Amino acid sequence: MKAVLSVVALVATSLLAVTPAMAQESLSPAPTKTVVLEPKMKLVDVKNVAAFIQGVDLRGTEVDAYLDTRKVLTEAAAAAEKGGKKDEDLVSVSMRLDQAQNLFTLMQRGSLKGAEAEKYKEIIDALKVSVEEAQKKQK
Numbered sequence: 001m002k003a004v005l006s007v008v009a010l011v012a013t014s015l016l017a018v019t020p021a022m023a024q025e026s027l028s029p030a031p032t033k034t035v036v037l038e039p040k041m042k043l044v045d046v047k048n049v050a051a052f053i054q055g056v057d058l059r060g061t062e063v064d065a066y067l068d069t070r071k072v073l074t075e076a077a078a079a080a081e082k083g084g085k086k087d088e089d090l091v092s093v094s095m096r097l098d099q100a101q102n103l104f105t106l107m108q109r110g111s112l113k114g115a116e117a118e119k120y121k122e123i124i125d126a127l128k129v130s131v132e133e134a135q136k137k138q139k
Contacts, residue, residue: 034096034097035096035097035134035138036094036095036096036097036134037094037095037096037097037100037127037130037131037133037134038092038093038094038095038130038133039092039093039095039100039123039126039127039129039130040090040091040092040093040126040129040130041090041091041093041122041123041126042087042088042089042090042091043077043080043081043085043086043087043088043089043090043091044087044088045119045122045123045126046073046076046077046080046091046093047073047077047087048119049073049103049107049123050070050073050074050077052107052110052112053066053069053070053073053103053106053107053110054070055110055111056106056109056110057109065098065102066102066106068099068102069095069099069102069103069106072093072094072095072099073093073103076091076093076094077091097131097134100127100130100131103127104124104127107120107123107124
C-alpha cells in the first residue's frame with residue numbers, strides 16, 4: 001500500500017512541478033500495483049489530446065507506451081460518442097497511473113500554439129485532479 005502511495009505521490013509531484021529534464025525522460029513502464037485514475041474532460045478535449053500526441057516525436061522504446069495511451073483516449077472518445085455524449089459533455093477517461101504519466105510526458109514534448117494554451121492547461125489540470133482523488137482514496 002505504501003508503495004502505491006509513493007507512486008501516486010511521485011506522479012502528483014511530477015504533474016505539479018515538471019522540470020525540463022523530466023520532460024525528456026522515457027515513458028514509464030506499468031507500476032507493480034494498478035492504480036486507476038479517472039480524469040474528467042470535455043469529449044472534444046479527449047479527441048483533441050489524442051490528435052495532439054500524434055505529433056510528438058517518439059523514441060523506438062516508447063512506441064508501445066504511446067500506442068497504449070492513444071488507445072485509451074480513442075476508446076474513451078468512441079464509447080462516449082456511442083453513449084450519445086456531445087463534444088461539450090464531460091466524460092471520465094479511465095486510465096492506469098502509468099498511462100496518465102505517459103500522456104503527461106507526451107503532452108510535455110508536444111508543440112502547441114498560444115491559442116491552445118488554455119485547453120492544454122485544462123487537460124493537465126484534469127490529470128492533476130485525478131491524481132489527487134486517487135491519493136485520497138488510498139488513504
